[in-house]
Amino acid sequence: MIDFNKKLFIGDINKLIVHFVGNKNDGDGVKFSENFTDLINVEDYFKQLINKNFISDELHQFYFNPRIQLNPMFQFISSIFERGELFLEASNHIARYLYDKSVHPQIKKGELCIFYIKDCRIDDEILDCVGIFKSENKDVILKIDKTESDLVLESSTGMSTTKLDKGCLIFNTEKENGFLVSVVDKTNKNGEAQYWKDNFLGVQPIENEYHKTNEFLGITKKFVTQELSTNEEVSKADQINILNKSVEYFKNNETFDNGDFEEQVFNNNDVLNSFKKFNKSFQEENNVQIPSEFSISKQAVKKQSRAFKKVLKLDKNFHIYIHGDRDLIEQGTETDGRKFYKIYYDSEQ
Numbered sequence: 001m002i003d004f005n006k007k008l009f010i011g012d013i014n015k016l017i018v019h020f021v022g023n024k025n026d027g028d029g030v031k032f033s034e035n036f037t038d039l040i041n042v043e044d045y046f047k048q049l050i051n052k053n054f055i056s057d058e059l060h061q062f063y064f065n066p067r068i069q070l071n072p073m074f075q076f077i078s079s080i081f082e083r084g085e086l087f088l089e090a091s092n093h094i095a096r097y098l099y100d101k102s103v104h105p106q107i108k109k110g111e112l113c114i115f116y117i118k119d120c121r122i123d124d125e126i127l128d129c130v131g132i133f134k135s136e137n138k139d140v141i142l143k144i145d146k147t148e149s150d151l152v153l154e155s156s157t158g159m160s161t162t163k164l165d166k167g168c169l170i171f172n173t174e175k176e177n178g179f180l181v182s183v184v185d186k187t188n189k190n191g192e193a194q195y196w197k198d199n200f201l202g203v204q205p206i207e208n209e210y211h212k213t214n215e216f217l218g219i220t221k222k223f224v225t226q227e228l229s230t231n232e233e234v235s236k237a238d239q240i241n242i243l244n245k246s247v248e249y250f251k252n253n254e255t256f257d258n259g260d261f262e263e264q265v266f267n268n269n270d271v272l273n274s275f276k277k278f279n280k281s282f283q284e285e286n287n288v289q290i291p292s293e294f295s296i297s298k299q300a301v302k303k304q305s306r307a308f309k310k311v312l313k314l315d316k317n318f319h320i321y322i323h324g325d326r327d328l329i330e331q332g333t334e335t336d337g338r339k340f341y342k343i344y345y346d347s348e349q
Contacts, residue, residue, distance in 0.1 A: 010047045011119035011129075013039055015087050019095040021134070022109040023102050030099045032092050045161040046115065049133065053164040053184050057210035057299045060203035061178030068178050071202045072097055077130055077179065080116065081172045087116060094132065101199040108136040111159060120171065133167040134196075135159040166196050168203075178203075207289075213250065213300035216290050220246045221304070223278045234271060235331050237341070242266070250301045258292040314341070 016037045022028020064071035076090045076097070091114040098112060113133040120129045138157040145152045167184045174180055181203050185196045197203055205211045224242055228234045245265040250256070266272035283290060313319055330342040 009121040010050055011117050011121070013043050013046055013115050013117050013131075015084075016042070016046070016113065016115040017088065017091050019091065019112045019114070020109070021095050021099050021102065021112045023105070023107050024099055025103045025105055025107075026109075028109050030095055032095060036088075046113075046131075046133075048161060049164050049167075050131070050169070052162055053167065053186075054169055054182050057208070057297060058183075058214060059206045059208070059210075060181040060183050060197070060201075061174070061206055062181065062202055063178055063204045064202055071178075073201055074178060077170050078175065080130055081128065081175075084116070098134075098200050101195050104195060107195060110134050110136040110165070113159075122171075125173070128172045130170045130172075131167065132170075134165055136165040137163075139163075168201060180206075208297075209295045210297040210300045212290055212294045213256070213297040214304060215288055216256065217246065217250065217301070217304040219279055219282050219290075220275075222282065223275055227274060227278050228271070231274075234268075237329055237331060238268075242271075247301065247305045250296055251298075251305075254296060256294050256296050 016039055017033050017035075018037055019033055020031035022030065062068060062071050062074040062077075064074070068074055073094070076093050079086045080090050094114060095112050102109075111134070113131075113135070115131045115133075117129040117131060120127050137160075139160045140155055140157050143154045143156050145154060163186070164184050165186060169182045171180045171182075181201065183197055183201065183203060221243065224239050228239050228242070242265060246261075249261055249264055253260075262272055262275070266275060282288070328344045330344075331339070332342065333339050
């Protein structure tokens with residue numbers, strides 16, 4: 001199994017072609033390139049894009065019910081790995097297929113870059129790889145033109161060399177299970193965004209330690225921000241305390257135990273029972289199955305903890321950052337109806 005905690009070494013990019021894919025709902029069309037792109041001036045930038053964007057342990061695989069062979073992207077990629085001379089033809093199929101799936105009005109048109117990498121090294125495995133990048137949002141650069149008497153600045157737009165809108169790397173291994181696919185999707189994070197992973201690629205996460213850790217922490221966050229946020233009996237400070245305890249549990253343990261987690265995080269039976277109900281309902285409705293015990297991925301904990309709210313906002317006057325001991329902050333109401341928090345501390349800085 002590939003371990004993205006280890007440095008991904010990118011081999012040589014030996015094929016690259018760029019097509020234009022529009023929004024089908026707007027009738028933008030598809031424009032196919034007939035020739036490969038010269039790699040001399042661009043290969044290092046593509047490697048830079050990979051190293052800056054593909055750092056997640058959340059790996060995916062192609063899937064399709066009832067058989068993986070019915071997934072068009074699986075077929076296109078398989079043909080490239082099996083017969084390299086079909087790369088150009090397969091790239092046209094990929095561009096056309098993406099266009100057919102680009103029907104939501106908020107899907108942006110852009111350039112589709114498809115390339116082949118020889119001899120990537122990950123976790124001491126040597127693997128070939130197919131990369132697919134879509135550039136939707138353009139960077140503005142200032143070009144300097146020289147004349148006989150002046151230096152002139154002119155603006156130009158183009159594909160970013162550091163930020164990737166949408167992309168995937170498909171590694172030529174575990175074909176029988178749908179290959180190994182690493183996916184990036186940093187734009188359109190609403191419902192229409194699912195067209196990249198679900199409608200176009202047709203991938204699903206591999207249920208490894210990263211996926212399990214990421215999913216469970218995500219459920220915990222949704223429980224606090226969606227369920228408890230409307231419960232007037234649970235203060236904002238208590239909500240933040242639950243998030244803090246959840247992250248601390250995952251940071252301080254190598255393995256997850258559901259019973260142990262619930263005992264350490266929840267000290268209110270009503271809130272605990274509400275969490276159990278929410279957790280069960282969420283997993284059933286979203287077809288997620290998280291075991292009661294699993295190894296914890298520290299990479300997933302690091303990612304999720306950044307999104308956990310630890311700030312208590314009071315009107316427009318104060319922000320209280322709660323990092324630990326909930327017992328050091330008290331909430332109350334004055335006789336005149338004004339609300340207050342009382343904070344205990346040993347030293348100030």
